[in-house]
Amino acid sequence: MSGILTKLKDKLQSYRVPGYRTKFEYKWTMVVDLDRCNGCEACVVACYAENNLPVVGKRDCDISRRFSWIRIERYIEGEYPDVKVKFIPIMCQHCDAAPCELGCPVYATYHNQDGLNVQVYNRCVGTFTCATYCTYDVRRFNWFTYKWDSPLEQQLNPDVTVREMGVMEKCTFCIQRIRVAKDTAKDEGRKVTDGDVQTACMQSCPTDAITFGDLNDPNSKVSKLAKSPRRYRLLEELNTDPSVIYLKRVMDEKKGHGSSHG
Amino acid sequence: MKNLIVNFIILVIFVVTLGVGYLIADQYIGRAPEQPINFSHKIHAGTNEIPCMYCHIYAERAKVSGAPNVQRCMGCHKIIKTESPEIKKLAGYWERQEPIPWIKVHNLPDHVDFTHKRHIKAGRKCQECHGPVETMDRVTRVASLKMGWCLKCHAKYNVKNGRECWTCHI
Amino acid sequence: MKRRYFLKFIGAGGIGTGLGMLFGQAIKPPGAKLIPYLIPPEDVIPGLANYYASLCTQCPAGCGVLVKIMDGRAKKVEGNPLHPVSGGKLCVRGQAGLQALYNPDRVQGPMRRKGARGSTSFEPISWEEAIGEVTTRLNDLSAKGESDKLYFLTPELGGHLGKLADDFMAGYGSSNTIKYDLFDYRNLRYANRASMGIKAIPHYDIENTKYLLSFGADFASTWLSPVGMSRGYGEMRQGGHTGRGKFVQVEPRLSLTAANADEWVPAKPGTEAVLALAIAKEIVDSGHYKGSDLKTWKKLLSPFGLSYASEVTDVDKKRIRHIAKEFMSTRPSLAVGGEGISGYSNGVSGLVAVNILNHVAGNLGIKGGVQANSNDLFGGNDADTVGAGIQTLINAAKESKVGLLFHYNNNPAFTTPGSAKAADALKNVPFIVSFSSFLDETTALSDIILPSHTSFEDWGDDFTNPAPGFQVATIMQPVVSSVYKTRSLGDIFIGIGKAVGGTAKAKMPNDTFATHLKASWKRLYAKDKGMSASSFTFETFWRETLARGGWWNEKSAKKRKLSVSTRSVARHVSKEPAKFEGESSKYPxxxxxxxxxxxxxxxxxxxxxxxxxxxxxxxxxxxxxxxxxxxxxxxxxxxxxxxxxxxxxxxxxxxxxxxxxxxxxxxxxxxxxxxxxxxxxxxxxxxxxxxxxxxxxxxxxxxxxxxxxxxxxxxxVSRPGDLVKMDVYTDELGRGIVQTVPTGGQFKKSSHH
CATH class of the missing domain: 2.40.40.20 (Barwin-like endoglucanases)
Incomplete structure (x- = not known):
């Protein structure tokens, strides 16, 4: 009897315990080294170019309608002359226990077999629930169908949908690039190997602060970096189990400012 | 008075459904638009047994199969059957150095990221989706190209991640 | 509802839908077209991307890029992974270059001024007309014997384009090429030549240094070569090969770069040079400097005592001493000087002071320090001229000494100080020809616009300066066909040169700039042993070079001794801090x-x-x-x-x-x-x-x-502001968002005050 119970419990838990997705083929993970990041925002422009993000203008920026799937948050602490500035790039954390996925009434956002939190545009009806539930404020809503002044539209990436009014969107870990890598790998009859997939932000980062890869592959660069003693995840106490791992900034902070628990 | 109202409602329903019918026509009736040149797949692919990918050159390598380039047409028709009126039309395009404005028969809805390459590499025959093109004088769409139709086939061949949204929708 | 009505409704609906569908089928436009290629391009597969190696011209750094092309359109610009400067990375401006290419506000073809000067009223003309008009003006000028009244105002033109423009100017008979950019490192070049005798900007090896002392060099955003330097910065911090390097920034304002520093030293504006020399004096006095000219150094640096420096710079004595101690004891260390030390009235002196500091600490010519760059492939360095500057042009224009002005891609009406009155001076010029692609403040003053290509549409090359210690030449190739009716600047020069005739024509042996570039590279190939050894024929070499994005040879790195002598720098060392206009009582x-x-x-x-x-x-x-x-x-x-x-x-x-x-x-x-x-x-x-x-x-x-x-x-002022900020808080509110670890034992804790 207890055997059956344990089995049942295991079965149930296998869907609830973070990390259960190790049984899948890939577990895409991003590692961001905050000691390398210098806040230059090259990643932000790379994301705009790769993912067809519209430019909304000053007025819409003012009412938080700016479309940046990745943003650099910076914190200024201390008083002159002992001022410390800290940068952190924040994009969708692709949580394994994602709050947004619970909220969607039409299953437009869900977890896929690679550990990605994905958004299906043609299912989305724009209830805004996911953005409300999101812990990291990374979801962006299309309040309008944005237009590009001609001929700027010639730059648009044909591999990525141009979203329309009423649809929620967010960082996809450049899934179009993952697909190209998988496509090539399949042609060559192998698995996607480390370095095949570069997200746009990682590719542009001049200080090499961002690394992307498969956590299921023990020899990948991310797997090695993920073991760093400087590792932490964003707001980990909320148990969202993010797929983005940050490496702590090396810095002498004054006592009383910030905290380095974790 | 009551009759008037009823007739009015009937009229309204008629007009509304007429509009709806107009809009959804493409989804239910096999599309067979008239093309600028009366090209016959029956003659080329059927009688003469030219392989599909001799003309649709990108099908194995890219998302799109590619409408045959005009040069490819002229490659044969410089010599073959040059006096036929349809070939003369073709020659006209070539002389003017204009591409032929073919009409799309198989037009996928937005949001679908379909790739010919993976389907060909998986060993699917062109005819499984496009029907017996080699018997058609004018190409008619035989499949609805709706998601249910796609998924039926994905289920049949037990496609890996075949029911995953982001396999087709980016 | 009666059943009869219901049936009637259903019937009406059914018939309506049916008729509608038939009707739709009959009259609806047939829908999307399927346009085939006429002749398929060899290397294009629809929907698959091609990458072409090229050059970024958004700033003078000269990064090699890859441009992603799909179906004939440029989709994305990425760093070229093979390129020694960009290494596959790219900054914000480089990536945004695409929106300059596809900008809706570009000048779409040649135009002639219609209204008054500056009214932006232009009428489109043909290229033949435009070249003809310029030729007439040139011939009129030379007929009057005033060839030297032709001025060419341009930013630094890299590689063979610059050479071609020089040839044209020389052929026509004018020596007035004025190079101007608001940030063009003339001070740096001058200071390096004056103190170390080198022409090319040296390689500042941030990657391998263990202690970086920066005097206002904002290398994370704009200074010198932001991508190359940021790559070095990342490696310095967590590259792992030498342990984490320390970084101290001296700057009155906490810039993006200073925000990343371990220590920020907000010295008083204009006193950075004094601070640098005070640190140098500490180093010399401590006995760290072992040169034979120790005595002369001691004498030269004697005015920069701690108390004087501390008083002038507003930096604590203990802190200056501490920085000096760390700077000399951490090996290798490196001092760099950017806009924050060169942007003063005595800018050259500040940069000379930085060189002195590097010299006495022993950072010149070593790994992790300052490394000399060899001359570029021309054998000299195209950027070594610190010749006439913009002020010369403005004065000449004011005195009506400018008869004809060629103007390309810089915008002095905007980028010069208001009191220089550049725009007013330019209005004195009888005829201005602009080659700019955008209608900016300066181009609006021109009489005729011959818009040139952007870097995505043009041929070109650049001898990267500063190079990473060895020769780097990057080639630019057209990756898309031109969006508007613009032309290559090289072709414009060749066209005008041929039309003008005489020596100018003789200096233009090729018909297009593309052939000119290839021919010029053939000469380089014949001359350079490294190049001719790399492949059997020039054709294969050229093909490989285009595919690679350029030519670079790490083996060409030559270790060269660098030093600063007291004799050469003495006249640039001054005790006084930089001068500021405005009395401090009125303007605090x-x-x-x-x-x-x-x-x-x-x-x-x-x-x-x-x-x-x-x-x-x-x-x-x-x-x-x-x-x-x-x-x-x-x-x-x-x-x-x-x-x-x-x-x-x-x-x-x-x-x-x-x-x-x-x-x-x-x-x-x-x-x-x-x-x-x-x-x-x-x-x-x-x-x-x-x-x-x-x-x-x-x-x-x-x-x-x-x-x-x-x-x-x-x-x-009482007017309401409309500042739009994207942040809400500047504080983490204790949420531990950016977590930190202390620097630990990697180097001793610095003394905060």
Missing amino acids: LYLLPYAQAGHLDGRGANIPWLQELPDPITSVVWDSWVEINPKTAKRLGVKMGDMAEIESPFGKVLSPVYVYEGIRPDTVAIPIGQVHKLYGRYAEKRGANPLEILPSTVDTRTEVYALNSTRVRIAK
Whole structure:
């Protein structure tokens, strides 16, 4: 009897315990080294170019309608002359226990077999629930169908949908690039190997602060970096189990400012 | 008075459904638009047994199969059957150095990221989706190209991640 | 409802739908077209990307890029992984270059002025007409025997294009090529030549250094070669090969780069040179310096005692001593000097001081220090001329000595200080020909516009300067067909040269710039042993070079000794800090105009991506601002977002206030780049331009405008501000978002005060 119970419990838990997705083929993970990041925002422009993000203008920026799937948050602490500035790039954390996925009434956002939190545009009806539930404020809503002044539209990436009014969107870990890598790998009859997939932000980062890869592959660069003693995840106490791992900034902070628990 | 109202409602329903019918026509009736040149797949692919990918050159390598380039047409028709009126039309395009404005028969809805390459590499025959093109004088769409139709086939061949949204929708 | 009615409704619906569908089938337009290729291009598969190696020209750094092309359109610009400078990485401006290519506000073809000067009323003309008109003007001028009245105003033109332009000018009979960019490192070149005798800008090896002392070098956003330097910075921090390097930044304002430093030293504006020399004196006095000329150094540096330096620079004595100690004991260490030390009235002296500091600490010519660059492939260095500057042109124009002006891709009407009155001077020029691609403030003054290609549509090359210790030549190739009716600048010169005839024609042996470039490279190939050894024939070499993105040879790195002698630098060392206009009683605050990553000297302002990119420090979008210390703000009674009037002895501008802890209380800073009067829909009429209220102070040795050369006063104005910031809090509120670990035992804890 207890055997059956344990089995049942295991079965149930296998869907609830973070990390259960190790049984899948890939577990895409991003590692961001905050000691390398210098806040230059090259990643932000790379994301705009790769993912067809519209430019909304000053007025819409003012009412938080700016479309940046990745943003650099910076914190200024201390008083002159002992001022410390800290940068952190924040994009969708692709949580394994994602709050947004619970909220969607039409299953437009869900977890896929690679550990990605994905958004299906043609299912989305724009209830805004996911953005409300999101812990990291990374979801962006299309309040309008944005237009590009001609001929700027010639730059648009044909591999990525141009979203329309009423649809929620967010960082996809450049899934179009993952697909190209998988496509090539399949042609060559192998698995996607480390370095095949570069997200746009990682590719542009001049200080090499961002690394992307498969956590299921023990020899990948991310797997090695993920073991760093400087590792932490964003707001980990909320148990969202993010797929983005940050490496702590090396810095002498004054006592009383910030905290380095974790 | 009551009759008037009823007739009015009937009229309204008629007009509304007429509009709806107009809009959804493409989804239910096999599309067979008239093309600028009366090209016959029956003659080329059927009688003469030219392989599909001799003309649709990108099908194995890219998302799109590619409408045959005009040069490819002229490659044969410089010599073959040059006096036929349809070939003369073709020659006209070539002389003017204009591409032929073919009409799309198989037009996928937005949001679908379909790739010919993976389907060909998986060993699917062109005819499984496009029907017996080699018997058609004018190409008619035989499949609805709706998601249910796609998924039926994905289920049949037990496609890996075949029911995953982001396999087709980016 | 009666059943009869229901059936009637159903019937009506059914018949309606049926008829509608038939009707639709019959009359509906047949829908999307399927347009085939006429002749398929060999290397294009629809929907698959091709990558072409090329060169980025958004700033002078010369990064190699890959452009992603799909179906004939440029989709993305990425760094070229093989290129020694960019290494596959690219900065914000480089990536946003695409929106310059596809900018809706580009000049779409040759145009002739219709209305009054500056009225922006132009009429389109044909290329033949345009070249013909310019030729007539040139011939008129030379007929009068005034060939030398032709001036060519341009930023540094890299590689063979610059050479071709020089050939044209020489052939026509004019030596007046004026090179100008607001940030063009003339001071740096001059200082390096004066103190170390080197022509090329050396390689500052941030990657391998263990202690970086930067005097206002904002290398994370704009200075010298932001991508190359940022790559080095990342490796210095966590590359793992030498342990984490320490980084100290001296700057009155906490810039993006200073924000990453372990220590920020806010020295008083204009005193950085004194601080550098005081540190050098500490090093010399401590016995670290072992050179035979120790005595002369001691004598030269003797005025820079700790108490004097501390008093002038507002940096604690103990701290200066501490920095000196760490700087000499950490091996290798490296000092660099950027805009924050060269942007003063004595800019050259500041940069010489940095070189002295590197010399006495023993950082010259070593790994992790300053490495000399060999001359470029021309055998000399095209950038070694610190010849006539913009001030020469302005004076000549004022005195009506300019008969004809060629103008390309820089915008002096915007990027020179207001008191220099560049625009007014240019109005004196009888005929101005512009080769610019955008209708900016300077181009609007021209009489005829012959718009040139962007870097995506043109051929070209660049001998990267500063190179990473060895020769790097990057080739630019057209990756898309031209979007508008523009032409290659090289082709324009060849066209005009051939039309003018005489020596100018003789100097143009090739019909197009593309063939000229290839022919020139063939000559280089024949001359350079490394090149001819790399492949059997020139054709294969050329093909490989285009595919690779250029030519570089790490083996060409030559270790070269560098040193600074007291004799060469003595005349550049001065005890006095830099001068500022305006009495301190009337104008109590120093003004620091600075370059922002996205806009540089204002050239990025017409790119929507860059306008909407929040400033990394202030998070402001679509605007400029004035940074004020909270203490000063309180004294002045201004809050975040209030509008303030910034007044110097030379004028005033209005700007919203950004209250910022990272700036000295006696200093305010305004970013450069906004408030274009003209420059397309995205750039115009927003923000404030600090250059408008600057004096035309130059460092007389180089004719470089001193950006930090005036004091200002600030008053609140009642107009409501409209500053748009993307952040809400500047504090983490204890949420542990950016977690840190202490620097630990990697180096001793620094003494904070």
